[in-house]
Amino acid sequence: MKPQKLVMSAFGPYAGKTEIDFTRLGDRGLYLITGDTGAGKTTIFDAIAFALYGEASGEVRQAGMLRSKYADDKTDTWVELTFLYQAKRYTVRRSPEYLRPKERGQGMTLKKGDALLTFPDGRAPVTKSREVTRAVTELIGLDRRQFSQIAMIAQGDFQKLLLAGTGERSEIFRQIFHTGLYQALQDRLRDEARECGKEYEGLQKSIRQYLNGAVCLEAPALSQELEALKAAGFAGTAVRGLELLERVIETQDGLLTGLDAELEKTEGQLRETDRLLGIWHQQRQLSLRQQELAQQAEALCPELDEAKKAYQKAQEEIGLEEALKTRIAEEEERLKQYAALEQERKEALRLKEESARAGRRIAEGKTQRSVLQEAMDQSREELLALRDAGEEKERLDRQRERTEGAAEQIGALRDTLKEVKAKEEEARLRLEDAQAQEAGCRAQLTQTRQQAEALQGLDAQQVLCQAELNEGLERAKRLEEDIKQLRADYRTLSLCQDAYCRARRDRDLAREQYERLEQAFLDGQAGVLALRLKPGKACPVCGSPEHPHPAACTEEMVSAQQLQQKKKEVTALEAEAEQKSADAGFWKRRIEERETQLWADLNKICLKAEQEGDREALLETAVGQARAQLSSERKAAERRLEEIRSGIGLRQELVRREETLQKEMTDVLRRQEEAKNAIAVLESRQADARKRLTACLSYEAAPGDGENAGRAKDDEDWRRLLERADETAAVLSRERQKIQKAIAENRERLRQRELLEAQIQKGEVQIRELEDRIREQELLEARFQEKEEYLKASIEKREKDAGQMDAAAAEEWLTADREQLRKQEENRLRLTGAFQELCRRRDALQASLETLRDQQQNSPALTEDELLTRREQLESKKGETAKRRSELYAALRQNRDIRQAVKGRQDELKRVEETYVSLRSLSETANGTLAGKRKIELETYVQTAYFDRILRRANLRLLTMSGGQYELKRQEEGDIKGKAGLELDVIDHYNATVRSVRTLSGGESFQASLSLALGLSDEVQARAGGIRLDAMFVDEGFGSLDEDALRQAMKALEGLTEGDRMVGIISHVSELKERIERRIVVSKRRGNGGIGSVVALEGV
Amino acid sequence: MKLMHLSDLHLGKRVYGFSMIEDQRYILGQILELAKQEKPDGVLLAGDIYDKAVPAAEAVQLLDFFLTALAELGTAVFLISGNHDSPERMSFLAQLLHSRKIYIAQVYEGKTKPVILKDRWGEAGIYLLPFLRPSTVRHALPKQAEDIQNCQDALQKAIEQMEIPKDRRNVLLAHQFVTGAGRCESEEVFVGGIDQVDAAVFDAFDYVALGHIHSPQHIGRPEVRYCGTPLKYSFSECGQEKSVTMVELREKGTVEIRLVPLVPLRDMRAVRGSYLEVTARSFYEGSHTEDYLEVTLTDEEDVPDGMQKLRVIYPNLMRLTYDNRRTKEDRDLDVVLEPEKRTESELFEEFFERQNNRPMSDSQRSHVQKLVEELKAGG
Structure with missing residues (x-):
């Protein structure tokens, strides 16, 4: 994150809009923010931190305090920061919440805070404070706290970094080194352990509950103990409880078996008693039965007799039945006979019909045959007529072939001939054409050649002309040069003359001065002498002893030396003046020489030069004339040159044309050759064809010419030949047609013949068939008749046998008889059945009585009443026992269930306990x-590795800064209270002690925290996590360092700037001002231009 | 013509908390003796005269003494301000001192007029250029400000402005960092890093008396020379011999250079050995125990109260360092165990063992692995 531009409006001490362009400070290195106290240095950092995260840089100021108190009410407070992150520019703009006066009316209104983040790639910008803060945090990878610990060390805050506790450090590292996984793992483990614990508890509780439900009334000792345990809640005694339960169950089990046995016994006894009672009962029953049966047997007797009688009667009537049966059989037989008779009659009729039919068919067949016979005879006659069709066919075919062949040949030859002739004509035409072309070409060629020759002499002319032109240019150039030189000389001359004048002036001045001085000197001398004059003493000059007017001393005493000096000056100046004049003279002569030279040249160029008048003007005009002349000459020469050039061009053109014409001609000649060859070939072909044609025709021997036709060679003969060929062809074709017709006819006849033959054959076959059929029918007829005869006989016989009776009557009789028979039989059977039934019953009764008698044997010992009472007793006993048993059983079952459940739970508990413990x-x-151990969390442990790395990096700097004295170390042992693992100690190498970081002095603390911050930022950079810290800010703290330490600190910070980093320092220490060149100077403005602070960049 | 070339006096400097003023006084005395012997025509002081822009009082007094003494001898003195000096303060009363043949470079305004010395071979021009920053030259030559991006441009422009006649011998005093110079610890790197100047820019001068680099050396030509500091100011200079450079200019084209060694009051040395070795009488008897020393102990463990005890023997002990396996390791960052190279489960296991003095059970280990995977998958 490298800031590029910061714009603040009504922020902190900056009343208006203040802009800082960080790019002017370069893109790496240190820069200093310095200025008066309270001018607004820290505010710059505040602005940056505020723009990014919505809070000030340190802990001291709140966001609400950021509005400038010097600002106009109308000016809004906002901060806009443009920064680079990973080479992309982002812009954040943020304004805090503050009160401002209402636009209408009185009082203040709250203006809400706002923020806007613009992305470099044109994405939709992010608005709303929190969103922007979040987006920035995501982008940079650090939230405000971390940013303030790593990248921006605020005033008074550097100690914090050093003295931070493990918890805080851990949070920072988590963010940077992504150790959140470990924290999540910790939390998960804690939750799981807690869950497991709850489960364990739950299980224990349920076991307890179960055990509470155990009931044992039987074993008092055990039950007592059990109760005691229950009272104690089975705490830890679940196992004992289970044991007890087992024992209880055992006892109960035993008791239960006992009870069961008793119950068994009682049951047994009861059963015995019942049995005995049963026997009694049985006995009684038996006797009753006996009586019953006896009665029944008696009642049965009379019936029995009756039935017997009937039965016997029935038996007697069997004979009647028999008779009836035979009669019935006879009648049946007779019926059969009738049926057979009918059938035969029918049969006979049929046969008659059939034979008649057969007879008819025979007749038909015969007529048909005769018809066919006639037809066939006719056909045979016709066939004879067509016998010879076959041979004709062959002969005709052969003829046809021959004629066709001849015609074809002739036709082909004629065509060939025609073709060849045509081609020959064509070839001859081509030849003529080509010859004409040749002539034309030749003519053109001669013409071109002539033209080219005419233009031969132009080369030489061109050279001459060029030479002339060059000469002319030369002359012009020379002229110009001379003129220029002359002018220069004039200038020099004037300079020299001026110099001379000056020198002369000086000289005169000096002379004058000298004379004055001389005079003064002399006067002075006089004065000197005058001084020494005494009245009465002779004057050294004139010898007079009286001195009425002695010369006065002049004010200025000129010394001989001075005079000498002046003389020297004068002579020097004179020499100079001479020199200058000599110079001038020299130059003048030079000019004159040049002029004469120039005139000479000019005269050479144009002869119209004038000699009188002002020399300069003359010179000018002459020069002008000369120039004009030269240029006109030059132009003429150029024109001529042009002409010559065009002439040369034309000649070249002609040469080219000559070449092309040559080529054409060769081409034409070639074509001529070709045509001639073609003609020759065609002629030979013609001759050949002709020969063959004549051969053909002569073979045909057409009417007219004889042998001469073959040798004709001119057109007349040609025509005749062709005519003859045509004739022959026509004749041949006519013949062919005839033959065709004959062939067709013949074919027709042949067909007819075949047809007839087929017909004849078919007819024969048919006749044969017919004959066969007739024979068949005859046979059939015969057979029918036979059968008829036979049947007739049979019918007669039957009629005889059957008598007069007819069938219907016979049937009636039969049915009546049958009915009767049936009735009789039924009756008989019924009677038999009844009789038998009764017998059976009587037998059964007898048998029962027998058995009953047998059974009346054993009587039990006790009387019935006794047995009954006993039974009652036993019953009640049984009831009791049963009740007891069921109670016990229920209890036992319950206990068993409990035991089962508890056992099951026990297993689970053990399992759960294991898991829980682990x-x-x-x-x-x-x-x-x-x-009993230090509170080091897993995450912290992992982070110690990172911490060590950071410390190593920090120590490199701290060692340098403190001259090898101090080193930071991670605390190994410490108190057990509170989280541990990332605490710091400091090693003092000078006396080999280890102590807490809190023992460092202010300046030493600053060094240590600076090293730590640098180490941290280094490590962060070295990670591939993507957090790039391109800028660092350090706010004060340097004031606590002495010179040496300051130097070291500077070195450390400068070392940081390798690799593209900017480090901004706020300090008022003057050493730093000297040392750091690029500065942002913040100063307070008072008076003019309003109040507030201004920012100026220096050293860029 | 004979010239004596000095530079980087750094009067008033403190090294590791020790004030060097006494040693400086001693060495300046030696230089004065040398001047009396050699009788040079000029003494060239090529910058960094003081150590700070606002120097200590005693430093000012010392310079006062030195310059007065030189003036008494009658030698011309040429002085320029370096990057540590404040040019405005250095050139206080500079014009007035011309009469005593003391020439101090003015704050750079664009024009540099040479001081002409004459001898039997003719004239020689001595040009004085104070330490130049690009911003200084930009300020002085506003019309060419755009072309001046770094020290190289600044120097070039400044030398262009001088319009040096080629037929005369010319000497330049300058205080810059010339590309190719070897540095040592006691120098200050110019904040900003654009301070390099190529030696070719000085081609017009017969001799260039340079200051700023503390080790004596020449760059390219032997006539482009740093004479070095008169005293050792850091332990990286221990092996050097400090000297004064005597330059003899004869006719144009002949320059003879000679070095005269300097012997300090207290040398700066490095001593190395284990604590017992270093404190053995046989070791230090006869040596200069008053020297400024850097002691490097090779003991594995820090010696308790080491500094105190050693100061008893070596009262001017400046620095105590340890060179043992630990420090070697510390310097080697890659030795640190990389936490990434081990998996999360392994780390936990290690931690567990440490805390519980027993290893994890198998079920625990598998449970941990499972959890870790789950969390990594985003659970």
Whole structure:
């Protein structure tokens, strides 16, 4: 996260809109934020933190305090931060909640806080404070707390990092090193252990409940103990309770078996008694039965007799039946006979019909045969007529072939001939054509050649012209050069002249001065002498002893030296002036020379130069003229050159054309050759064809010419030949047609013949068939007649046998007889049955009586009454026992159930207990709640590895910063209260002690926390987690360091900036101001321009 | 013409809390003696005269003494401010001192006029360039500000402005970091990292007296030279011999360079050994125990009250470090066990063993593994 631009409006001490462009500070390195106290240095960090997370950077300020008190009521408070994250630009804009005056009316209104995050890829922006904070946290990977611990170390906060407890540190590391899994694991284990514990408890409780339900009235000792345990709630004594229960069950079981046995016995006795009673009862029953049976037997007797009588009667009438039966048989026989007779009669009729039919058919057949016979004879006659059709056919075929063949040949040859002739014509035409073309080409060729020759001489001309042109250019250039040089010389001359004038002036001035000085000197001398004049002493100059007007001393005493100096000056200046004048003269001469030269050149160029008048003007005009002349010459030369060039072009063109024409001509000649060859070939073919045709025709021997036709070679003969060929062809074709017709006829006849033959054959076959059929029918007829005869005889016989009686009457009689027979039989049978039945009954009764008698043997010993009482007793006893048993049984079952349940639960309990114990140990270990051990959680343990790495990195810096004295270390042992694992100690190498970090001084603490923060940010960077900290901010704290320490701290921070990081420092320490070049200076403004603070960037 | 080249006096510097002012006084005295002997025509002080922009009082007094003494000798003194000095404060009364042949570089304004010295081979121009930052030069040459991005550009522009005549011998005093110079611990790297200048920029000068780097060396040509500090200011300089550079300029094209060694009052040395070795009488008897020492103990364990005890023998002990397996390990970050390389279950097992002094049971282990998988899958 690297800030690019920060814009604050009415924020903190910044009354208006203030902009800071961080990009001007470069993209890596340190920069310093410095300024007056209270100017707004920390506010810049606050603004950044606020823009990102909605809170100020430290703990001291709240978001509501951020509105600027200097701001105009109308100015809104907001912060906009543009930052780079992973090379993409994001913009966050946020405004806090604050009171501002209502737009209409009096009083203040609350303006709600707001935020907006814009993405670089055009996604929809995020609004609403919380959402934006969340989005930013997600983006950067740190929430505000972590950000303030890692990337922005606020004023007064650096101690916190050092002194933070394990809990806080753990949270931070969880976020950064993604150890949340372990925490989740811890929680899960804890929950599971708790669940398991509950389950365990539950099971125990249920076991207890069960055991509470155990009942035992039988064994007092056991029951007492059981009750005691119940009272105690089976705490820990579940096993004992189960034991007791077992024993109770045992006892109860025993009792139950006892009771069961008793019950058995009683039952047995009861059964015995019952049996005896039963016997009595039985006896009584038997005697009653006996009596009954006897009565029955008596009643039966008379019936029996009757039945016997009837039966006997029936037996006698069997004979009648027999007679009836035979009669019936006879009648049946007779009926059969009648039926047979009828049938025979029918048969006879049929046969008659059949034979008649057969006779008819025979007659038919015969007529048919005769008809067929006639037809056949006719056909045979016709056949004879068509006998010779077959041979004709062959002869005709052969003829036809021959004619066809001849015609074809002739036709083909004629066509060939025609074709060849046509081709020959064509070839001749082509030849002529080609020849004409050739002529044309030749003519063109000669023409072109002539033209080209005409243009030969142009090359030489071109060269000449070019040379002229170049010369002209040369001259012009030279002219220009000279002119320029001349002008330069003029300038130099004027300079020299000026110099000379100046030098002369100086010289004159100096001369003047010298003279004055000389005079003064002399005057002075005089004054000096005058001083020494005494009245009466002779004057050294004039010798007079009187001195009426001695010379006065001049004010300025000019020394001889001075004079000398001045003289020297003067001479120097004179020399200079001479020099300058000489220079001027030199230059003048040079100019003159050049001019004459130039004139000479000009005259050469154009001869119209004037010689009088102003030299400059003349020169100019002459120069102008010369130039004009040169240019016109040049233009003419150029034009000529152009012409020549075009001429050359044309010549080249002609050469090319000549070439193409050459090519054409060769082509044409070639074609001529081809045509000639073709013609020759065609002629030979023609001759060949002709020969063959004549051969053909002569073979045909058409009417007219003889041998001469074959050798004709000119058109007339050709025509005649062709005519003849045509004629012959026509003749041949006519012949062919005739033959065709004949062939067709013949074919027809042949067909007819075949047809007739077939017909004849068919007819013969038919006749044969017919004959067969006739024979058949005759045979049939004969057979029918035979049968008829036979039947007739039989019928007669039967009629005779049957007599007069007819069938119907006979049937009536039969049925009546049958009825009768049946009735009789029925009657007889019935009677028999009744009789037999009665006999049987009588027998049965007899038998029963017998048995009853047998059974009346054994009588029990006791009387019936005795037995009954006994029975009652036993019954009651049984009832009691049964009741007792059922009670006991119920109790036993219940106890058994309880035991089962408890046993089952017991197993489960054991299982659960195992799991619980193991889970609890896991959970306690993971959550650090083991008794007697330091409270290190699993997550913390994992984080210690990371922590160690961080400490190592931090120590690299701390060792350097403290000159090898201090090193941070993770606390190994400590008190057992509170969470542990990520506490810090510091090692002092100078006296080899280990002590708590709280013993460090202020400056040392700053060093340590700075190292720790740097170590942490380094480690975070080194992870591949994606959190990139490109910017760091340190707010104060440097004031507590001395020079050396400050230097070391600076070194450490500078080391950070490798790899693209920006570190911003807020400090007022002047050393840092000197050392760090890029600065943001915040200053308070008072008076002009309103109040508030301003920000200026320096050193960029 | 004979010139004496010095630089980086860092008067008033404190090293590991020790004030070096006494040693500096001693060495400056030695340099004065040398000046009396050699009688140079000029003494070149190439920057970093003080250690801080606002120097300590005694440092100011010391410089006052030194310059006065040199002036008494009659040598010309040429002085430029370095990156540690404040250019404005250094050039206080600079113009007035010209009469005593003490030439101090002004705050850079764009023009640099040379001081002309004459000898029998003609004139020599001495150019004084204080420590230049790009922003300084941009400020002085506003029209060309856009072209000045780094120190290289700044120097180039500054030298262009000088318009140096090629037929005269020219000497430059400058205080910059030239590419290729070897550094040691006591230097300050220029914050920002754009301070490198290529030696080719000095091609027009016959001799370039450079300051800023604390070890004596030359860059490319032997005439482009850092003379180094007169005293050792960090333990990385222990092996060096400190010296003063004497330069003889004859006719144009001939430069002779000679080194005169300096002997300090208290040397800066490094001593190494185990505690017993180092405190053995045989070890330190006869050696200069008053020297500034860095003691590296090879004992595995920290010696209790080590500093105290060693200071008894070596009163000027500056630094105590340990070089044993632990420190070696500490420096090697990769030795740290990577938690990622072990699975979560393994870590838990380890932790469990530590806390319970017994390993996990199999059921516990499988349970933990199952949970871990579940959680990882997002359960």
